[in-house]
Amino acid sequence: MMKPMLEFRHLKKNIGGPADRPLFENVSAKVAEPAIIALLGVSGQGKSTLLRILAGLEAVDEGDIRLHDISLRGSDPKEWRKKMCYVAQQAVMLPGSIEQNLRTVSMLHRSPYDEKLVRRLLPKLGLDHLEPGKNAQQLSGGEKQRVSLLRSLLLHPSVLLLDEVTASLDRASKELVEQALREWHEQEGTTLIWVTHDLEQARQMSxxxxxxxxxxLLENSRTERFFERPETALAREYIAAPLQKEQSHVHSSS
Ligand SMILES: Nc1ncnc2c1ncn2[C@@H]1O[C@H](COP(=O)(O)OP(=O)(O)O)[C@@H](O)[C@H]1O
Ligand SMILES: [Mg+2]
Structure with missing residues (x-):
């Protein structure tokens, strides 16, 4: 049998705290071939933490991750991050221009800067109005999100870990990004693991x-089945009112 492209088993993350309960444990899944996966759940479940662990940006307390049958343990972190690329919800721009931000990625990974690809992707992400020489710190949150996404695409990762990357976009930009990512997935075979609270997006994309x-990881099912017949009461509740859940959490923690 073919080895799955991505596999992780029994991941556990401790965060200390009062009851000393782990943030999550026994998180296991396999991705056999290129896929688009929506990672759902109310705030505070550890979705971002899981993505950061998969990207090798945060330590895991138990379990192992294998990508193309190579274990994270013993892998060169830089090589790993090039293959499993995390795109944060709050995009961080490096000092300098948009172009410098994009070039830095190629420089760090000693690959030639693919200007043709940048020119092709800018309009697809709704960024063609921006001068490449513009100071990246001055971009809006939504523009930074898309520049940061483009920066990651330039690495041609096997897996893109997307953390609410369309959360601060207007509807038109959001739809552009969805279309661009769908195309990228189809053409490059990149697996997308996508945290979103936009259930319409999850339904359509994943x-x-x-x-x-x-x-x-309470449920792992085909998207259609998940939305039609969720297995747990918790998932049923989440599907019924994801935004209320999200907002009440934000209020209670601020
Ligand atoms: N290393 C850590 N130490 C302490 N708390 C942590 C750590 N990592 C995550 N947390 C906490 O765990 C909770 C869930 O994290 P997060 O991954 O952001 O969840 P989600 O993305 O599902 O909202 C948050 O309250 C966060 O503060
Ligand atoms: Mg999060």
Missing amino acids: GSVWFMGEGT
């Missing part, structure tokens, strides 16, 4: 859903 709850 082939399967990973639902986090009760400190673990």
